[in-house]
Amino acid sequence: MSTANILIVEDELVTRNMLKSVFEAEGYNVLEANDGDQMQQIIKENSNINLIIMDINLPGKNGLLLARELRENQNIALIFLTGRDNEVDKILGLEIGADDYITKPFNPRELTIRIRNLLTRTMQENLYFEEVREKVENYKFNGWTLEIDSRSLISPNGDLFKLPRSEFRAILHFIENPGKIQTRAELLLKMTGRELKAHDRTVDVTIRRIRKHFESIPEAPEIIATIHGEGYRFCGQIE
Amino acid sequence: MSTANILIVEDELVTRNMLKSVFEAEGYNVLEANDGDQMQQIIKENSNINLIIMDINLPGKNGLLLARELRENQNIALIFLTGRDNEVDKILGLEIGADDYITKPFNPRELTIRIRNLLTRTMQENLYFEEVREKVENYKFNGWTLEIDSRSLISPNGDLFKLPRSEFRAILHFIENPGKIQTRAELLLKMTGRELKAHDRTVDVTIRRIRKHFESIPEAPEIIATIHGEGYRFCGQIE
């Protein structure tokens, strides 16, 4: 199983390095280009690129056309980086048909999830990467502990549940955004990198599965509350 | 929250079905017309259409004029489908002022993004979803607390009522505009994004429902006062 090759086209060194380190931490192989010309060069020399992630403002007309061709003729995924939302129109206007757009500033974890999904769709490759966390710190709330390393939930009595990935991510997201209402769209994105479509009950089902863990201790208060018409909200007392 | 109604005017069955399935996946309500006549018919029967997407070659002169009228007099967005780029000139020549046009073959994802943006601009309703609250701060008045995060009202004894969305919005609006008389029109707009029509008692009913919460503590003073012939006024002492 070969790792994916990602080409970053971005002139800002800071951004490029950040992207690079994120991707390398995920085990991808990273190539870099400063502008459209370099991009062309690199593509010529490397036939095995799986994904290009490029700043929308950079590569010039030729670069964009090249990207479009690559996307259509070969099996290369294409993601644009944009500075602000209004630039999304710009992308649409170009009619290039990117696979995804990401607005700066971006969240590394979200980015990696999206990329992984995209690559799984594009390549048959089954890469599974654990996530990289800077601060590995466990969270405690209402007597429960969320253990980051082992991705598990420990009840007040010490019973341990290994959490599936999406349940874990949902809880983590809740805890890292305490008190705020989280929409289904937001939760689904954090859990799977997907976008919410109508009639998708995935989030509800996952919430249900999470709640079941807490039921193991019946006296437990309502940890995840439903906000009708809006989403869910974590009500635990985080220590 | 009502979903948007989209009318597709297109004779090619394949294209129409494709559009339909794309929109329905997004949760929109889809109506279909084969030609200009059917379009006219359907518009007559449905007063609540938010967006029309039509093939530029179809509806004949009358259909186009009708579309133009709708766009100008009512608040209906209009998108044209064109076969080839050169037809774009045609649209411009017609001086109808479409909100957008899309050339076939189109990219579903691009289409949904454009539509979403357009509807957000057209329907005031959607403004409320976007509303971002920076300062999440709770409000207190006469011993009661309005908790923003959880969208709930806490009585002086600590009893907690989860508020429905429109009750919550009404109270929030009162508190953020203390002392001022709020007309029914204003309140309805804040609650639901709708405009007040004659004989609409929705606001009265909602106020009643809000007052019921306060009744749970009988000694409470009148928190929301009726201003005969004008509207309502919040009389709580905000801390």
Added chain:
DNA sequence: TAATACTGAAACGATTCAGTAACAATACTG
């Protein structure tokens, strides 16, 4: 005071939303 306009209230109906189980598909593991 009588006529009129306005509001309160209850009850109902419609619609949208959330919870859940059961199943299907997919990914992961040994």
Added chain:
DNA sequence: CAGTATTGTTACTGAATCGTTTCAGTATTA
């Protein structure tokens, strides 16, 4: 590869919310 774990989908049910209607009661005004 087979078996298991996880994730996603569907369909159904009940609940929550919202809006309408109707009518009785209250305030306002001529």
